[in-house]
Amino acid sequence: MARKITDKCISCGSCADVCPDGAVSEGRDTYVVDAARCKDCGKCEKNCQEDAIVADRKQPAPASAGAAPAAGFTGASAVRAR
């Protein structure tokens, strides 16, 4: 589960400084977390003086493997020899 930054953020930038994965960057109004990069280490959350960083529970679960492949043809053709 990634972290996300709420509107409590005052754009101080210290979370971006401590993120080891470069997942935090300055957004339009607040700093933002790139969920694809976030490893959920929690350093940004501990470092934020404004308590603006929380777990992002809306992150979708990883996609499942998808549809199973259709069963192949395994039937042997019976050729009747006469």
Ligand code: SF4
């Ligand atoms: S440390 Fe907190 S207040 Fe500062 S930019 Fe990050 S989320 Fe915003």
Ligand code: SF4
């Ligand atoms: S939880 Fe860790 S990896 Fe994710 S944004 Fe915060 S510091 Fe970066």
